[in-house]
Amino acid sequence: MTTIDTSRSSALINDARRRIPGGVNSPVRAFAAVDGDPIFIARGEGCWLVDEDGNRFLDLIGSWGPLILGHAHPEVVAAATAALQNGSSFGAPTAAEVLFAQELCDAHPALDQVRLCSSGTEATMHAIRLARGFTGRDIVIKMDGCYHGAHDSMLVKAGSGVATFAKPGSPGIPESVASMTRTAPFNDLAAIEATLREGNVAAVILEAVTGNMGCIEPAIGYLSGLRELTQEHGALLIVDEVMTGFRLARGGACERYAIDADLVALGKIVGGGFPLAAFGGRADIMSRLSPVGPVYQAGTLSGNPVAVAAGRTTVKLLTSAVYEELENVGADLEARLADSIRERGCSMARVGSMFTIFFRGDRPKNFSEVSECDMAAFGRFHRAALNHGIYFPPSQYEACFLPSGMSEDERDHLVEGIRRALRES
Numbered sequence: 464m465t466t467i468d469t470s471r472s473s474a475l476i477n478d479a480r481r482r483i484p485g486g487v488n489s490p491v492r493a494f495a496a497v498d499g500d501p502i503f504i505a506r507g508e509g510c511w512l513v514d515e516d517g518n519r520f521l522d523l524i525g526s527w528g529p530l531i532l533g534h535a536h537p538e539v540v541a542a543a544t545a546a547l548q549n550g551s552s553f554g555a556p557t558a559a560e561v562l563f564a565q566e567l568c569d570a571h572p573a574l575d576q577v578r579l580c581s582s583g584t585e586a587t588m589h590a591i592r593l594a595r596g597f598t599g600r601d602i603v604i605k606m607d608g609c610y611h612g613a614h615d616s617m618l619v620k621a622g623s624g625v626a627t628f629a630k631p632g633s634p635g636i637p638e639s640v641a642s643m644t645r646t647a648p649f650n651d652l653a654a655i656e657a658t659l660r661e662g663n664v665a666a667v668i669l670e671a672v673t674g675n676m677g678c679i680e681p682a683i684g685y686l687s688g689l690r691e692l693t694q695e696h697g698a699l700l701i702v703d704e705v706m707t708g709f710r711l712a713r714g715g716a717c718e719r720y721a722i723d724a725d726l727v728a729l730g731k732i733v734g735g736g737f738p739l740a741a742f743g744g745r746a747d748i749m750s751r752l753s754p755v756g757p758v759y760q761a762g763t764l765s766g767n768p769v770a771v772a773a774g775r776t777t778v779k780l781l782t783s784a785v786y787e788e789l790e791n792v793g794a795d796l797e798a799r800l801a802d803s804i805r806e807r808g809c810s811m812a813r814v815g816s817m818f819t820i821f822f823r824g825d826r827p828k829n830f831s832e833v834s835e836c837d838m839a840a841f842g843r844f845h846r847a848a849l850n851h852g853i854y855f856p857p858s859q860y861e862a863c864f865l866p867s868g869m870s871e872d873e874r875d876h877l878v879e880g881i882r883r884a885l886r887e888s
């Protein structure tokens with residue numbers, strides 16, 4: 464078994480921990496779930512990451528989803544650089560953001576109008592406020608295991624029971640705030656219906672294909688059932704496409720599964736690797752936003768011109784040929800790994816270029832089934848994959864993302880490395 468040298472990363476994490484809590488600026492980067500230490504990245508090139516020790520890894524994280532075109536794509540770099548030379552931020556309208564809004568509305572079936580912000584957290588936070596302001600209701604239903612950013616009303620966990628009052632997901636979130644959120648298991652329509660019947664539900668929000676508890680595909684009839692139930696009870700359907708938008712299709716999960724969402728949140732890919740996100744939807748709902756309507760929302764760096772340039776270029780490059788390529792590469796990977804995955808007692812879930820290898824014989828359908836995975840084995844797999852030059856997300860509860868533009872050799876490296884890591888886990 465090979466073991467790579469990570470001595471510079473080890474020295475850096477010790478320094479980092481003195482001045483940054485846990486040494487990281489977002490907790491999942493600490494590799495705690497796989498009992499490891501983070502790797503410090505020096506640069507990215509296409510589908511590769513190069514760390515501070517000079518190790519090269521085929522990157523299946525892609526900055527947690529944005530880098531569908533790979534690292535430092537020359538056209539994205541050129542567009543961002545050109546925009547930067549004209550000034551980095553104005554806090555005033557620009558022509559490019561108007562074009563971008565039109566392009567986003569053309570690409571995504573749910574968008575009549577859209578507003579830009581700076582992170583996925585903001586996008587869902589504002590979409591939820593807007594849903595509450597529009598309906599005049601307070602309760603929001605989320606699915607157990609879906610992630611919608613780190614704001615108070617969504618950073619909650621399921622209580623006991625099937626459809627329940629949420630509990631604060633962190634100290635610092637008041638019980639009273641968490642109690643305005645209800646949770647239900649993913650893929651369970653009966654639980655949603657029971658909560659909707661209680662009344663006062665402003666919105667149901669979900670990841671239509673989950674990434675934040677690993678990749679789980681919606682059961683047949685689940686999404687159309689949610690649409691019918693929300694309509695019947697006067698609640699809005701918010702599809703959080705921060706991960707799936709421009710990932711599963713140009714029009715995201717809404718296009719792929721023909722979902723008629725009222726509001727959607729976008730992020731990750733739309734920013735082309737820069738801090739940019741968006742939320743939007745039906746014009747009658749969006750027109751409730753300030754300054755036309757009473758629902759307040761704002762952001763100093765919203766529509767940042769450098770991020771808009773990178774986002775526009777990324778979205779422009781995402782042609783149907785790219786989605787066809789990603790589908791083929793994903794299907795080929797799944798087929799070539801099938802035997803090794805079965806022999807190891809694992810399962811693989813994949814939708815387009817999103818996938819997860821679960822250390823569980825059957826693909827999970829919800830969060831509690833993901834929790835049954837052999838987490839210790841996943842940790843061993845993660846370490847072995849790093850030693851074989853593959854950068855997997857450091858948690859069983861995450862999805863992998865394939866970038867476009869991988870060569871035959873790079874795809875072989877991926878298959879061989881994963882096969883070996885499965886054997887060593």
Ligand SMILES: *Cc1c(COP(=O)(O)O)cnc(C)c1O
Binds near residue numbers: 612613670674704
């Ligand atoms: C990443 C993510 C978010 C949060 O986005 P940030 O930019 O990290 O704030 C929200 N929803 C989903 C589905 C995500 O994957």
